[in-house]
Amino acid sequence: QQQVKQSPQSLIVQKGGISIINCAYENTAFDYFPWYQQFPGKGPALLIAIRPDVSEKKEGRFTISFNKSAKQFSLHIMDSQPGDSATYFCATRPGSNYQLIWGAGTKLIIKP
């Protein structure tokens, strides 16, 4: 079973700081990299996604950085706010005929 390894498991960041969550995958066939955000008691919701033909995608304070040679992708949250406190999941897939494979999740706490 192919995997995606997400780190750290938990993260505490001060308000206004940068939150960084990393994911590593196993082979270069992986071709789609979304990040989902989940608040307590809710289902996950798509935050931002990237394809491997670009190295970075930015939406507001959220940026995905993609390193194809290292087989890693990261979520950066700039100017982190208490409302960003949630669990974040990375996901990917080894090709168009496959379902998403999910990371284990990172619980992010932003301290005021």
Add this chain to the structure above:
Amino acid sequence: NAGVTQTPKFQVLKTGQSMTLQCAQDMNHNSMYWYRQDPGMGLRLIYYSASEGTTDKGEVPNGYNVSRLNKREFSLRLESAAPSQTSVYFCASNTGGTTGELFFGEGSRLTVL
């Protein structure tokens, strides 16, 4: 719009009992999914239905059955519940394909004693 609605939200079962989790979506989506979420393990796909009339196994199908009742509804059945099936179950839907944004319900928390 309600989006994806799951029932029940909470359920406690004894080992060996059966139950069905219900899911309905009002977004006219073709594909529907059942996931389970366990601490430290992310989301694991149990079954999915790419379109009405089809169902396929995901990563962890053992102990579960599904029914795609119509385009809107996708149910998950536990025939003989085991403590290992204690989890939070999420139903999701999308227009189709794995790059389509997944829309999740709020989850059903199941405890098997």
